[in-house]
Amino acid sequence: MSSAGAAAPQAVWWHSFYNGLQKMGRSLQLPVAVLPAAGILNRLGQDDVFGKDGLGWDKVAKVFAAAGGALLDSGLGLPLLFCIGVAIGMAKKADGSTALAAVVGFLVYYQVLQAFPQKCRGTTVLVGNQCVDFTSRAAAAATFQNPGVLGGILIGLASAWLWVRFHRTKLVDWLGFFNGRRLVPMITALVGLVFACLCLWVWPPIGDGLTSFSRWLSDLGAWGSGIFGVANRALLLIGMHQLLNTFVWFQFGDFTKPSGAVVHGDIPRFLAGDPTAGQFTSGFFPIMMFALPAAAMAIAHSAKPHRRKEIYGLMTSVALTSFVTGVTEPIEYSFAYIAPALYAVHALLTGASMAVTWALGVHDGFSFSAGLIDYVINWGLATKPWVIIPIGFCFAVVYYALFRFIIVRFDLKTPGREDDDEIEDVAKA
Known part of the structure; x- marks a missing residue:
C-alpha cells in the first residue's frame, strides 16, 4: 500500500472525528439556551x-426559586436537559x-443510581434516603453516585446512536406494534439500566479523578482562571468550547444550599448563593461587555474611507x-x-482578564453569558461587581x-480592508 493510500483512511477518520466533536459542541448549545430562563x-x-429582604413576597419567592431550581438542579434537572439536547442534536x-x-433511558439510569445510596459517615x-444521627436527633440527605451532567450527555449520545440504528427496524408480525420508533425507548431503557450499573462500579475512581483535577485548577487561583480563559477562546475557533465549559461550569465543585440540597458547577453554585463561585465566569464580563x-x-476605524460607513453599521450592531x-461570536468570527x-x-x-478579575476578588456569574443583562440581574449575588466596570x-x-x-x-484584511477586486468577485457571486 502506498503512503498516500495509507494516509487517506487516517484523514477520513480524523475528519469524521472532528466533525463529530463539532456537532457535539453545537448540540450542547441547545440545553445551554434554556439557562437564561432558569x-x-x-x-x-x-x-x-x-x-423577605426585598418585596416580602415569601410564597411568591418560593415559587420562582423552585421553578428555577428545577432547571438548575445538578442532580436531575441539568443532566436531563443535556441528555435531551445531545440526543436531538446528535441524531x-x-x-x-x-x-x-x-x-x-435517563429516568431508568437515574432511578437505579438512586436505589444505592452511599454509606453514611460517622455515627x-x-x-x-436519610443519614440519621440518633444521638443528636439530626438528619441529612444521603449521597449517591451521580455523574451529573456528564452522565446525561453520555445517555444522550447513546440514545441518539440507538435511535439512528433502530428507528426503522421491523420485528416479526406478532410484535409489529413495537416496530421502529416504538422500539427505541425500550432499548434505551435497557441501556440506561446497564449504564447505571456500570456507573455504580466505575464512577467513584473517575469522579475522584475529575474532582482532583478541578481542585488543582481551582487551587491555582488567578492562574487557573487565566488558563481556562485562554483554553475557552482557543476551543471556540473549532466549535468545541462547550465541551470544556460543560464540566467546569456544571460539574466542578459543590455547594450545600440552606435547604440541604447540593449543587455542582461554577454557574449553579453561583446562582445558589455560593460566595466562592465565579472563578471561571467573572473574567468574561470585562471582555464581552467592554473589550x-x-x-x-x-476594526471599523481601520476600514478604508469609502467603506467605513458600512463597516461602522455592521460593527456597531455586533458590539451592542x-x-x-x-x-460574541459575530465579532470574533469577523477576524478569527x-x-x-x-x-x-x-x-x-x-x-x-480572567486572572486579574479573580485576583482582585471579583466573584460574578451568569446564567447565559457575560453581558449586561446577566450583569444587572445578578448584581445582588455578586462580590465586588462594580470592579468589573473599571x-x-x-x-x-x-x-x-x-x-x-x-x-x-x-495590513490585515479585516472587514472593510479587503482588496477591491475581492469585493467585486463576492458581489458578482
Missing part, C-alpha cells in the same frame, strides 16, 4: 428580590421520538449584541480566520490600541 426564575426567587433527522427515548445510620465592542470599533447579551494573530491576542487577553474600561483601551496597531501595521 437564571431569571432563580434570581426572582432570591430573598433580596421577591423574598440525524431526529424527531420527538428521539427525545422520548432519551428521557426513558449516622442510613434510614431510607470586544472596543475591538469592533477598532456583545455588550447587552454576551453573544482572516487575522489569526488578532485572535491569538484576544485569547491571551481573555485569560489575563477593569472593563482598561481592557477596552488595550483592545482598541492593540487591534488598531496590529491591523494597520501588518
Whole structure:
C-alpha cells in the first residue's frame, strides 16, 4: 500500500472525528439556551428580590426559586436537559421520538443510581434516603453516585446512536406494534439500566479523578482562571468550547444550599448563593461587555474611507449584541480566520482578564453569558461587581490600541480592508 493510500483512511477518520466533536459542541448549545430562563426564575426567587429582604413576597419567592431550581438542579434537572439536547442534536433527522427515548433511558439510569445510596459517615445510620444521627436527633440527605451532567450527555449520545440504528427496524408480525420508533425507548431503557450499573462500579475512581483535577485548577487561583480563559477562546475557533465549559461550569465543585440540597458547577453554585463561585465566569464580563465592542470599533476605524460607513453599521450592531447579551461570536468570527494573530491576542487577553478579575476578588456569574443583562440581574449575588466596570474600561483601551496597531501595521484584511477586486468577485457571486 502506498503512503498516500495509507494516509487517506487516517484523514477520513480524523475528519469524521472532528466533525463529530463539532456537532457535539453545537448540540450542547441547545440545553445551554434554556439557562437564561432558569437564571431569571432563580434570581426572582432570591430573598433580596421577591423574598423577605426585598418585596416580602415569601410564597411568591418560593415559587420562582423552585421553578428555577428545577432547571438548575445538578442532580436531575441539568443532566436531563443535556441528555435531551445531545440526543436531538446528535441524531440525524431526529424527531420527538428521539427525545422520548432519551428521557426513558435517563429516568431508568437515574432511578437505579438512586436505589444505592452511599454509606453514611460517622455515627449516622442510613434510614431510607436519610443519614440519621440518633444521638443528636439530626438528619441529612444521603449521597449517591451521580455523574451529573456528564452522565446525561453520555445517555444522550447513546440514545441518539440507538435511535439512528433502530428507528426503522421491523420485528416479526406478532410484535409489529413495537416496530421502529416504538422500539427505541425500550432499548434505551435497557441501556440506561446497564449504564447505571456500570456507573455504580466505575464512577467513584473517575469522579475522584475529575474532582482532583478541578481542585488543582481551582487551587491555582488567578492562574487557573487565566488558563481556562485562554483554553475557552482557543476551543471556540473549532466549535468545541462547550465541551470544556460543560464540566467546569456544571460539574466542578459543590455547594450545600440552606435547604440541604447540593449543587455542582461554577454557574449553579453561583446562582445558589455560593460566595466562592465565579472563578471561571467573572473574567468574561470585562471582555464581552467592554473589550470586544472596543475591538469592533477598532476594526471599523481601520476600514478604508469609502467603506467605513458600512463597516461602522455592521460593527456597531455586533458590539451592542456583545455588550447587552454576551453573544460574541459575530465579532470574533469577523477576524478569527482572516487575522489569526488578532485572535491569538484576544485569547491571551481573555485569560489575563480572567486572572486579574479573580485576583482582585471579583466573584460574578451568569446564567447565559457575560453581558449586561446577566450583569444587572445578578448584581445582588455578586462580590465586588462594580470592579468589573473599571477593569472593563482598561481592557477596552488595550483592545482598541492593540487591534488598531496590529491591523494597520501588518495590513490585515479585516472587514472593510479587503482588496477591491475581492469585493467585486463576492458581489458578482
